[in-house]
Amino acid sequence: xxxxxxxxxxxxxxxxxxxxxxxxxxxxxxxxxxxxxxxxxxxxxxxxxxxxxxxxxxxxxxxxxxxxxxxxxxxxxxxxxxxxxxxxxxxxxxxxxxxxxxxxxxxxxxxxxxxxxxxxxxxxxxxxxxxxxxxxxxxxxxxxxxxxxxxxxxxxxxxxxxxxxxxxxxxxxxxxxxxxxxxxxxxxxxxxxxxxxxxxxxxxxxxxxxxxxxxxxxxxxxxxxxxxxxxxxxxxxxxxxxxxxxxxxxxxxxxxxxxxxxxxxxxxxxxxxxxxxxxxxxxxxxxxxxxxxxxxxxxxxxxxxxxxxxxxxxxxxxx
Numbered sequence: 001x002x003x004x005x006x007x008x009x010x011x012x013x014x015x016x017x018x019x020x021x022x023x024x025x026x027x028x029x030x031x032x033x034x035x036x037x038x039x040x041x042x043x044x045x046x047x048x049x050x051x052x053x054x055x056x057x058x059x060x061x062x063x064x065x066x067x068x069x070x071x072x073x074x075x076x077x078x079x080x081x082x083x084x085x086x087x088x089x090x091x092x093x094x095x096x097x098x099x100x101x102x103x104x105x106x107x108x109x110x111x112x113x114x115x116x117x118x119x120x121x122x123x124x125x126x127x128x129x130x131x132x133x134x135x136x137x138x139x140x141x142x143x144x145x146x147x148x149x150x151x152x153x154x155x156x157x158x159x160x161x162x163x164x165x166x167x168x169x170x171x172x173x174x175x176x177x178x179x180x181x182x183x184x185x186x187x188x189x190x191x192x193x194x195x196x197x198x199x200x201x202x203x204x205x206x207x208x209x210x211x212x213x214x215x216x217x218x219x220x221x222x223x224x225x226x227x228x229x230x231x232x233x234x235x236x237x238x239x240x241x242x243x244x245x246x247x248x249x250x251x252x253x254x255x256x257x258x259x260x261x262x263x264x265x266x267x268x269x270x271x272x273x274x275x276x277x278x279x280x281x282x283x284x285x286x287x288x289x290x291x292x293x294x295x296x297x298x299x300x301x302x303x304x305x306x307x308x309x310x311x312x313x314x315x316x317x318x319x
Contacts, residue, residue, distance in 0.1 A: 010122050011046050012053045034072045049110050056109035096134045100144045107183040142187050147196035149184055153177045155205045166209035171231050171294055178235030185235040190225050230297055234290045
């Protein structure tokens with residue numbers, strides 16, 4: 001199809017097909033850098049969200065892979081040539097699991113604002129009404145997606161020894177879950193909790209982890225929610241940081257090197273912010289913030305329970 005020919009395909013499909021043709025014609029070879037989201041926006045005149053979806057589609061098709069600090073490169077290892085009509089091949093029957101998987105793909109790549117029933121129907125090549133035969137609407141879809149996300153990170157049985165180790169295990173599982181699904185932090189509420197069965201399994205596990213400490217059920221619940229809310233609070237920055245990296249085309253480390261450090265240091269010999277300038281470069285990111293805060297939080301719970309503060313464990317700046 002030439003650029004002049006009309007098409008009823010969504011823009012992201014047309015752009016994905018065009019980049020795929022460039023790979024198949026050898027214009028883009030194994031290891032070559034694919035256009036960034038900003039380059040796609042400029043070349044094809046689409047929104048940033050569409051450009052992000054294009055690169056996601058190429059990765060899901062096995063045609064590309066992200067390289068930290070570089071960008072998305074061509075990677076066709078193990079992929080045999082396919083015709084332009086491959087995407088028209090029959091797909092699996094529509095069911096709830098397939099809808100949830102498609103919803104996860106959209107939310108993981110572009111965030112919850114990009115998720116709509118109409119958008120999902122287009123991605124699945126079905127009518128919007130076909131989706132409503134399996135789910136009641138977007139609210140139920142997000143609930144099912146959250147339930148699936150929690151199901152990917154089961155907590156261990158039997159429980160680890162010691163309440164502190166148990167709480168730390170739960171917190172780290174939740175942190176890993178938010179890293180895989182950054183949108184989830186926007187969907188979780190503690191005053192109107194997600195009634196997702198596998199999320200409730202997490203809650204029950206943590207409350208069981210506190211058995212035998214002489215705590216009443218309300219206090220156990222507050223400890224669970226306090227830890228979970230802390231993890232969610234730090235995780236709330238994951239989606240915005242990923243979006244900033246996609247929009248700018250540079251990593252957080254590169255941003256600090258090129259923009260943050262000069263702003264802190266100011267003129268040579270006269271730092272603009274002398275105390276901040278003393279902090280070693282790259283001392284703070286969401287992972288180090290998570291580690292530091294988790295240990296402080298657990299030590300506060302130690303005080304509540306009445307045990308001596310225990311040193312050790314994984315924490316920035318500690319052996």
